[in-house]
Amino acid sequence: GEDVEQSLFLSVREGDSSVINCTYTDSSSTYLYWYKQEPGAGLQLLTYIFSNMDMKQDQRLTVLLNKKDKHLSLRIADTQTGDSAIYFCAETPSNTGKLIFGQGTTLQVKP
Amino acid sequence: DARVTQTPRHKVTEMGQEVTMRCQPILGHNTVFWYRQTMMQGLELLAYFRNRAPLDDSGMPKDRFSAEMPDATLATLKIQPSEPRDSAVYFCASGLGLTDTQYFGPGTRLTVL
Numbered sequence: 039g040e041d042v043e044q045s046l047f048l049s050v051r052e053g054d055s056s057v058i059n060c061t062y063t064d065s066s067s068t069y070l071y072w073y074k075q076e077p078g079a080g081l082q083l084l085t086y087i088f089s090n091m092d093m094k095q096d097q098r099l100t101v102l103l104n105k106k107d108k109h110l111s112l113r114i115a116d117t118q119t120g121d122s123a124i125y126f127c128a129e130t131p132s133n134t135g136k137l138i139f140g141q142g143t144t145l146q147v148k149p
Numbered sequence: 150d151a152r153v154t155q156t157p158r159h160k161v162t163e164m165g166q167e168v169t170m171r172c173q174p175i176l177g178h179n180t181v182f183w184y185r186q187t188m189m190q191g192l193e194l195l196a197y198f199r200n201r202a203p204l205d206d207s208g209m210p211k212d213r214f215s216a217e218m219p220d221a222t223l224a225t226l227k228i229q230p231s232e233p234r235d236s237a238v239y240f241c242a243s244g245l246g247l248t249d250t251q252y253f254g255p256g257t258r259l260t261v262l
Contacts, residue, residue: 139192
């Protein structure tokens, strides 16, 4: 079945790196996504990775994909207080267009 | 700055009342999705459209929910009659195609008393 799992909470100090992990079940997903949700706001697309890639870097963000283990991670370098939010991992199984989301990881950044 | 808009942003209503939520997708996007977010269930896909035609509404309680796209610039989600368990944030998202990146609106926070 379709399932995406994330840890629920991560706390880091400002300036440290944050790593948010995600596992998914459907190997047919062509793209895997990371979305960010700030309090009271909608979901903002952060980045995505094509399934034939192992890594994608975009400024402070690094996405790593291990297709064999169906494991996705998001690394935020030099984490800032403004990065405090909920981060959602999502897959699109069988190219249906349906986004299947994880439960979201709440990132708390302490000054 | 193209973005998805949703109205109303907040809605408080009483059980049994009809609720209509509206979404304006990004101009040129032909795929529209409706999601619901609750603390217990997280983010769930309710329904989605391509070129205004419904593709899948299996995530939606059919007896009380209905989703339509009267034209390419407007999608609606209606609940009649509403129940307290419908209280949630409802998000609309649009994309250029079925497998294209989805861009989310700010959501409608619905409270049914």
